[in-house]
Amino acid sequence: MVRKEIKTCSLEYMQVLTQDGQVDHDLYPKELNEDKVKEMYHLMVLLRTMDEKLFNLQRTGKIGTYAQAKGQEASQIGSGMALKEEDWIIPSFREMGVFIARGADRKKLVQSWNGDTRAYADMTKAHALPTAIPIASQCLHATGIAWASKLKKEKSASIVYFGDGATSEGDFHEALNFAAQFQLPVVFFCQNNGWAISTPTSGEMNSETVAQKAFAYDMNAIKVDGNDVLAVYKATSEALTRAREGQGPTLIEAETFRMGDHTTSDDSSKYRSDELKAQWAKKDPIERLQNYFKAIGTWSEDYKTWVEETVAKEVEEAVEGGLSVEAPTYKQMFEDVFEGEMPWMLKEQQAELEAELQEIEQRSQATGGGNK
Amino acid sequence: MVKMHMVAALNSALRHTMSQDDKVVILGEDVGVDGGVFRVTEGLQEEFGKERVVDTPLAEAGIVGSSIGLAINGMRPVCEMQFSGFSYQALHHVIQHMSRFRQRSNSTASLPMVLRAPCAGGIRALEHHSESPESYYIHAQGIKVVMPSGPKDAKGLLIAAIKDNNPVVFLEPKSIYRSFKEEVPEEAYEIELGKANVVQEGSDVTIVTWGAMTRATKKAVEELGDVSCEIIDLRTLWPFDIDTIVKSVEKTKRAVVVQEATRACSLSSEIVAQIQERCVLKLEAPVKRVTAFDLPFPQFALEKYFLPNTTRIKTKIKEVVDF
Numbered sequence: 001m002v003r004k005e006i007k008t009c010s011l012e013y014m015q016v017l018t019q020d021g022q023v024d025h026d027l028y029p030k031e032l033n034e035d036k037v038k039e040m041y042h043l044m045v046l047l048r049t050m051d052e053k054l055f056n057l058q059r060t061g062k063i064g065t066y067a068q069a070k071g072q073e074a075s076q077i078g079s080g081m082a083l084k085e086e087d088w089i090i091p092s093f094r095e096m097g098v099f100i101a102r103g104a105d106r107k108k109l110v111q112s113w114n115g116d117t118r119a120y121a122d123m124t125k126a127h128a129l130p131t132a133i134p135i136a137s138q139c140l141h142a143t144g145i146a147w148a149s150k151l152k153k154e155k156s157a158s159i160v161y162f163g164d165g166a167t168s169e170g171d172f173h174e175a176l177n178f179a180a181q182f183q184l185p186v187v188f189f190c191q192n193n194g195w196a197i198s199t200p201t202s203g204e205m206n207s208e209t210v211a212q213k214a215f216a217y218d219m220n221a222i223k224v225d226g227n228d229v230l231a232v233y234k235a236t237s238e239a240l241t242r243a244r245e246g247q248g249p250t251l252i253e254a255e256t257f258r259m260g261d262h263t264t265s266d267d268s269s270k271y272r273s274d275e276l277k278a279q280w281a282k283k284d285p286i287e288r289l290q291n292y293f294k295a296i297g298t299w300s301e302d303y304k305t306w307v308e309e310t311v312a313k314e315v316e317e318a319v320e321g322g323l324s325v326e327a328p329t330y331k332q333m334f335e336d337v338f339e340g341e342m343p344w345m346l347k348e349q350q351a352e353l354e355a356e357l358q359e360i361e362q363r364s365q366a367t368g369g370g371n372k
Numbered sequence: 373m374v375k376m377h378m379v380a381a382l383n384s385a386l387r388h389t390m391s392q393d394d395k396v397v398i399l400g401e402d403v404g405v406d407g408g409v410f411r412v413t414e415g416l417q418e419e420f421g422k423e424r425v426v427d428t429p430l431a432e433a434g435i436v437g438s439s440i441g442l443a444i445n446g447m448r449p450v451c452e453m454q455f456s457g458f459s460y461q462a463l464h465h466v467i468q469h470m471s472r473f474r475q476r477s478n479s480t481a482s483l484p485m486v487l488r489a490p491c492a493g494g495i496r497a498l499e500h501h502s503e504s505p506e507s508y509y510i511h512a513q514g515i516k517v518v519m520p521s522g523p524k525d526a527k528g529l530l531i532a533a534i535k536d537n538n539p540v541v542f543l544e545p546k547s548i549y550r551s552f553k554e555e556v557p558e559e560a561y562e563i564e565l566g567k568a569n570v571v572q573e574g575s576d577v578t579i580v581t582w583g584a585m586t587r588a589t590k591k592a593v594e595e596l597g598d599v600s601c602e603i604i605d606l607r608t609l610w611p612f613d614i615d616t617i618v619k620s621v622e623k624t625k626r627a628v629v630v631q632e633a634t635r636a637c638s639l640s641s642e643i644v645a646q647i648q649e650r651c652v653l654k655l656e657a658p659v660k661r662v663t664a665f666d667l668p669f670p671q672f673a674l675e676k677y678f679l680p681n682t683t684r685i686k687t688k689i690k691e692v693v694d695f
Contacts, residue, residue, distance in 0.1 A: 088445070121478040129444070130476045134468045140434060141469070144441015144449075151397065151423060151447060174434035181429055336475040337514045339482045339537040343566070343611030 009215040013223045016230035019283055021291030029234045034298060040081060040229050041289045044073040046311045047097040048286060050106070051260075053315050054113055058264040062323060063113045067094045071227075071259030074285035075191045077101045078232030079159065079254070082240055086156040088149075089128040090142040092135070094191070095161045099128060106314065110322025117336070118328055127156075136166035139175035139188065146179065146186035146243070157243035159187040159236070165196025167213060168204050176251065180217035185243035187236065188214075188251045191226060193258035198271035214251035226254030227285040257283070330357070373555040378548055381523035381556050382412045385530035386450065388560035390420050393448060396534060399426040399435055400452030400488075409454055410490055410549055436462035436487060440469050443485040443539075450534055453489035456543060457500035463508065470539045471514035483539045486530075491519070492584055492632050493679055494547035496672040501546075503669050504583075504633035509541040510610045516540045516565055517610040521586035523554040525607060528563030536565060543609075545584035545632070552587070568613035570620070574602035577693050578620040580643055581630040582606040585662075585680060589630050592685035599693055609639055617643065618650050625656045626692045630685055635663040657695035660688045 016027040051069050058066040069076060072094070080101025083089065089098055096109055104123055112119035112131070120130040132138035142160030149156050166172050167190065179186050190210045194201055207213060214221035220242065224231040232254055239250035257280035261268045293299035334342065334350045342350075376384070390396045398413055404427035407414030417425035428435050432453060439449040453459040459466075466487070474482050493502030509517045516538055520526035526544070533540040571586060576599050581589045586605045593601040602620050606612050621627045627647055629640040644659045662680045670678050 090441075117476055117478045119478075120476065121480045124477040124480040132469075134464065137437065137465060137468060140437025140465070141441040141444065143434075144438035144443070145445040146441070147438060148442045148445030148447045151442075152445075171433055171437060174429075174431045174437070177429055177431065178434050178438055182426075332478070333475065336479045337472075338516075339474065339479070344614055345611060 009212065011209060011211055011221060011223060014231045014235055015225040015228050016234060017228045017288060017292055019288050019291065021288065021293070021295035023230070023292060023295070027231075027234065029230060029237065031237070032230070032233070037230075037289070037292075040077055040233070041286070041293070042307055042311070043077045043081075043097070043100055044229065044286050044289065045307050046314055047073050047077060047100055049311045050100075050315045050318060051096065053319060054110070055260070055264065057319065063110070064115050065263050065265055066113055067263045068258070068260030069094050069097050071257045071280065071285070072191055072193055073097055074229035074288070075226040075232050075254040075256050078229040079189055079236040082233050082236035083159065084156070084240075086154070087127065087240065088142070088145050088156065088158040090138050090145065090158060090160040091129065091131060092138060092162050092166070093131045093133055094163070098161065099123070102126075102128060104128060106318035107321030107325075110318050111325055114323065116325065116328055118325075118332070136162055136169035136171040136175075138162065139166070139172050140178070142186050142188075143175045143178045143184055146184040146249075147182060149185055150182070155244045157185045157187060157240045159189055159240065161189050161191060163196060164190060164192040164194070164201045164210055165199065165204055166190070167210050176214065176217045176219060176249070179249040180219045183246070183248040185246070186249045187239040187243055188249065189236065190251065190253045191256055192253050193256050195258055195262070195268070195272070197262045197266060198268075209253060211251055211253035220248065220250040221252070222250070223253040223255065226256030227283050227288060229285060229289060256285075330354075374558055375553045376523055376556050377550045377553045378520065378523045378526045378544070379410060379412055379550055381527040382530055382544065383414060383416070384556070385527045385534075385560075386413060386416060387419070389531055389534045390416065390424065392560070394424075395446065395448045396450060397424045397426065397442065397447055398450050398452065399428050399439065401428060401430050401435070401454050403427060403452050408452060410546070412488070412544075413452065432458055432461035433465055436465040436470070439485050439487070440465060440473065440483060443483040444473070444481050448484045448534060450486045450488060453487065455501045456489035456491040456505050457503050459487070459489050459505065466509065466515070466541075467512045471512040474538075475514065482537045484537045486533045486540045486542050488542045488544065490546045490549070491543040492545040492547060493669065493675055494584065496675060497546070499669075499671050502672070502675065504631070504664070506543060506609050506633060507638050510639060514539070515610070516608065517543065518565060518608050519543045519545065519583040520607065521583055521605045522548060522552070524556050525563060525569070525605075527556055528561050529565070529607060531560055532562040532565050535562065540565070543583070547584045548587060563607065565608045566611055566613060567607065568616040569605045569607055570616065571603040571605050572601065574600040575624055576600040577626040577628060577689055578602045578604060578617070578624045579628050579630060579689065580604045580606065580617055582609060583632060585630045585632050588680065588682055589685055592682040592689070595682060596686055596689060599689060601689065612639070612643070614646055614650075617647065621647055621651045622654050625654050626695075627655075627659045628662065628685075628688050628692050629659065630662040630680060632664060632680060634666050635661060636666050638663065657692045660692050662688050
């Protein structure tokens, strides 16, 4: 008879850059240089500025419901910049920064928040899927996409984004199990922003970390400071490299904080305190990079102003371009369903709508423009 | 031509498509070594390897969700649900993604995938093994739904489904898996999706049916003897072939819809509504339906009372003809 320990699990945590800007030179990613880190800073400021702009546009009724990324800039830009062109991005709905880091057309990003699926066409062709709103469901699509890459013997990895709340869903666990079972080239990137709408992470799980859930599947895992863009970049790069080289999937937990509400339909003051927000404001990812540049002596007010002015122009261009697109026609919703010939019922129903619109138009002309 | 039952015909269809296109992969529970619990995939793993015929973990959402990803990235997955009664664990992927991914991506990505599932009752199976779920899949929108009525159709329809660039739910009535054989061509052939089959021409009444009920309807019509019945087997349930139905009803002026599924909000509801909208002035009798009762599928001791049978089909045909 025997009773003994048969398995132990241990989890790494990584922080490369402290909040006051001190860098761990051993951990500093070798492939980075100052220009690259400056680019990260630029894109993080761009994300925050565009995020605030879109929030305001929703408030003035110019776009639909918007999910802010504020506070998560390091997680999104850091992981996004680790991607190669042939890698697949499988987002949930709060990952604008990943798309920005990937170099997606920012006008299309604005258009996508205006309920217009035409924005997703080019992104999908460029291996970046449209928003997936049902929580955690996209994890399995990532597993499947990575599976296809493996079957086709392509050296591309997939990265899927989700939040802490998603780890309570069955789809998350099924995706991890499949990915580990078939050793698929996929990176599961959890932005643990502390909150699933009003439910804190402690209300989602008894587990101390999200990352440890990978142990159940014998999968690589790491927890990183999600407000440290260098740590996020490093962990993601390593995981993607392993994936591309056939060494299987990884679960990354990036610990961060959603500084805004869940979406523009939410009011987070109902469920979390100002003190908590103030605590996290002290860990601001953008300020951390500023502190880093100050510490290494490359920061200047001129640079700060240059970034702000450049970003203001970039955001203006994205918003103007994204909102000036002509509205889609009704035909699109019928045409985009089935490939090949449109089924008879859709043809008939499209004709019904067309007749209705013509009638409205004729009535409008008869009454001199009023739709009475 | 070889005489074979439906399981062998489906197996033959899978073998043809896998030989012709290396993007076709099969995944499901027990589909590899075991060849599927009904043996539809028997021998395929031996022939095409473990990479293309995959025994997956026991997780329906995992199977369907992964298949969606495989299809997005250029493969043509054919996934098997062990029983349609278990496919509900994956229904969220069908409704939220499989049905609308093409629309969401502005026609950039179609999903060329087939979800196969044994369906329907009549084999005294355990609970959750006997439902006819076609309406759930039709209601999801954006999906083609197919149900064969015998071996020859099964082979041609499955090949067409796998070659189709749209997602297809392919429902296989278990009761006719091995209950009869037909002459089936050995070579690959396609039966066009969206086209019904006029199984038997007639002039007194049109009977619209599909799946295992096609055979039950033929038997009932034979037993009736003196009524000239036109039997239409839909083959594709969505989008179904309205032209063939209307043409027939305009000729016979009477119609009965026979389905194994429950009645309310079912495909028969839609067919009756369409006949009414298009043929009301031609009709000489109300359009009637033979269906299962609007109940949860009972455990099998009561199955014989629940399922439509030839007696009920004959009764409804007589009611409509004698109206």
